[in-house]
Amino acid sequence: MKQLYTWSAIVVIVLASTTGDVLLSHAMKQVGDVGELWRRGGLMALLARVLRKPQFLLGLVAMALAFYSLLFGLSWGDVSLVAPASASLTFVANAIAARIFLQERVDRRRWLAALLVAGGVALLAA
């Protein structure tokens, strides 16, 4: 039963942090090059532009949800399982989600990179 809880927490962490990353990435792509905007309009105009994006705020909510699920997951399972499993699965989930929702061209190079990093992270924290 405890294992079921732990893996459910891992699934929630992966889904929430992938949702958060995709929303934040989507918002920032719409905002455009931050450095250029800062030079043109100053920091306040830049912040106002970012904070007006609903995807940005929703992304923050999703990230907070991921963070709290991580805390719960850590209270149910070992840190050596929860942290690497959720981190490395998030890399793979992000590659899939970025392809579907952000229309990024995830070619063989990017797939290999995502899988290598996911495997490496799993080993690092093992």
Next chain:
Amino acid sequence: MTFRKYLVLAGVTVFGAVGDSMLSRGMKEVGSISLSHIPDVILAILNPWVALGIVLLLAFFAAYMTALSWADLTYVLPATSLGYVLLALIAKFVLHEQVTATRWLGILLVSGGVAFIAGGPARTHLTPHDKPQESMPEPVTSRMGS
């Protein structure tokens, strides 16, 4: 990709890894907080390591958002995963922890992934300004390098 943009990616990597290890060190000093004393979490920022860690993680978030404003998610995430390697190196050389063979293999895999991604374009998705050409090598960087 300009030098300044590599600096931002380095910022994401370093601020994230160092911020996390400072938070971890600080929270160990604070001790475990029980669910019935959640407000104690607020007092935890009185610990200098926790406070410094939060500042660094804010810097991490700013650098991360900056990177996402001109690069793909599937570029930024692997490119900044060197932070995991940095954490392992901090563990070995600063905290004098044992780094096992499994971990060295992990470092090797992560570095290999980063090398793969670094050779490709930072941005592939099509903005309204870009022409839908499949084989455009670096549409955004060539425009913004000027």
